[in-house]
Amino acid sequence: MSAEYGLCDLAVVSLRDTEQESDSGMRGSSVNNSEFQADFSEDPRASASAFRYSNGTVKTGSSTDSAVSSEVKLCSVHESELDRYCSTEGRLVCSICVTQGSCEGHTVTQLAERATAVRNQLVDICEKMQLQALRIERFIQHTLSEKERTVQAEASIAREQVVAQVNAVREALEEEEQHLLEAVHREEERVEQCLLTQREHWSKALGTLSNARTSLVHTLTHSTDAMLVISNQEISDRIEEAEGVGNPKDTEKLNLNKDCRNSKLMLGLWASALLLGSSARGPAHLHFDERSVSPLLSLSSDCCTLTFLPKRQRQAPPNNSERFDSWPNAVCSHSISSGTHSWVLEVGTSGAFKVGVCYTSMQRKGPGNDTRLGYNTKSWVFSHYDGDFSFCHNGKNMTIAVVKRPTKVGLLLDWTTQTLLFYDPDTMSVLHTVSQAFTEPLLPACAVADQSISILH
Numbered sequence: 001m002s003a004e005y006g007l008c009d010l011a012v013v014s015l016r017d018t019e020q021e022s023d024s025g026m027r028g029s030s031v032n033n034s035e036f037q038a039d040f041s042e043d044p045r046a047s048a049s050a051f052r053y054s055n056g057t058v059k060t061g062s063s064t065d066s067a068v069s070s071e072v073k074l075c076s077v078h079e080s081e082l083d084r085y086c087s088t089e090g091r092l093v094c095s096i097c098v099t100q101g102s103c104e105g106h107t108v109t110q111l112a113e114r115a116t117a118v119r120n121q122l123v124d125i126c127e128k129m130q131l132q133a134l135r136i137e138r139f140i141q142h143t144l145s146e147k148e149r150t151v152q153a154e155a156s157i158a159r160e161q162v163v164a165q166v167n168a169v170r171e172a173l174e175e176e177e178q179h180l181l182e183a184v185h186r187e188e189e190r191v192e193q194c195l196l197t198q199r200e201h202w203s204k205a206l207g208t209l210s211n212a213r214t215s216l217v218h219t220l221t222h223s224t225d226a227m228l229v230i231s232n233q234e235i236s237d238r239i240e241e242a243e244g245v246g247n248p249k250d251t252e253k254l255n256l257n258k259d260c261r262n263s264k265l266m267l268g269l270w271a272s273a274l275l276l277g278s279s280a281r282g283p284a285h286l287h288f289d290e291r292s293v294s295p296l297l298s299l300s301s302d303c304c305t306l307t308f309l310p311k312r313q314r315q316a317p318p319n320n321s322e323r324f325d326s327w328p329n330a331v332c333s334h335s336i337s338s339g340t341h342s343w344v345l346e347v348g349t350s351g352a353f354k355v356g357v358c359y360t361s362m363q364r365k366g367p368g369n370d371t372r373l374g375y376n377t378k379s380w381v382f383s384h385y386d387g388d389f390s391f392c393h394n395g396k397n398m399t400i401a402v403v404k405r406p407t408k409v410g411l412l413l414d415w416t417t418q419t420l421l422f423y424d425p426d427t428m429s430v431l432h433t434v435s436q437a438f439t440e441p442l443l444p445a446c447a448v449a450d451q452s453i454s455i456l457h
């Protein structure tokens with residue numbers, strides 16, 4: 001459809017009589033049927049088109065024709081010409097129907113007047129349809145074509161950006177890989193040098209000790225009583241040499257520092273790959289173990305939210321060997337001893353909480369540090385208290401500086417690399433990383449002394 005055409009084709013206009021006409025009540029006669037002409041201008045209503053109606057059927061013809069003979073329809077009741085239209089009943093009626101018949105009091109108009117109104121309405125509809133068609137055509141020709149060109153250009157730019165970003169990450173990763181491998185190599189050389197130095201030192205010490213012992217044994221076995229008595233100085237010298245050797249001690253300097261393999265960039269990329277990659281996963285149906293929940297806390301019905309209780313609301317729960325009875329702690333029912341796992345806790349605006357892991361063998365009873373998360377050798381937690389954030393283990397607190405206060409804390413535990421990582425899920429920034437040789441199955445653990453914390457699924 002385009003602006004050049006001017007004909008708007010009307011399908012069919014029927015003015016129909018809703019009553020059944022009997023064969024005996026029909027009479028034939030001719031009446032003039034008016035010609036319907038609609039003029040459309042070029043802006044954009046197009047040029048002229050004429051329509052002729054005969055017995056309800058549209059016919060096109062010359063605009064100079066003024067009348068067409070057609071059969072006159074008669075009322076089946078009064079046998080009078082159907083020259084009116086009853087809007088109430090929606091049918092053609094005669095004058096007697098209006099004054100004396102069933103349509104008395106109804107809304108009735110002359111047939112010609114009604115037909116003119118219908119024609120005018122159809123002309124308006126056709127004009128609107130033509131305008132709509134022109135808008136659609138312009139949309140197809142201009143908007144969609146322009147969109148197609150824009151999409152192709154933007155897709156090309158997007159592909160270039162993806163390639164550029166991946167190349168940048170790849171280059172950074174390769175550089176970081178080289179840097180870390182060199183760091184590991186340097187650490188390996190340092191430890192090997194220490195071992196070599198220790199080996200040389202203790203080999204020499206072993207020789208000294210062996211010579212002193214041999215000398216003393218020779219003195220003991222080959223000296224007469226008089227010679228033994230007068231050999232005090234020689235014996236003292238050998239004993240002093242032996243005592244100066246000392247005892248060997250294993251130190252951390254003789255171990256490879258595992259931190260040499262870590263960097264913020266590598267940890268961030270590694271964590272992002274595990275947390276956001278296609279293989280990302282967490283413990284299925286993680287929830288708090290109701291048996292472990294302290295009486296200082298309440299547990300939601302779905303076992304996912306811990307709320308600190310004021311004293312007046314606390315109740316004595318059933319006694320259970322798994323329950324923490326002094327500190328506001330709880331652990332989850334899912335233990336971890338293999339694979340890679342991640343989970344997220346919503347801490348909101350709580351002013352006192354701990355989130356982390358603990359061994360399944362951690363003590364549950366009593367007020368001592370053995371049952372206090374972060375204050376023993378069996379628990380590792382990220383803590384928030386008195387406005388400060390810290391990492392706690394074995395009673396030692398390491399302050400952690402955060403750019404913005406996290407409302408969620410995520411944990412990533414990779415058993416294969418023995419790595420525990422705390423991160424902010426909203427900013428995907430690493431809060432703290434722990435490299436630890438875990439020797440027992442671990443349980444996700446929490447403590448809260450203000451408001452609530454929840455496991456998010």
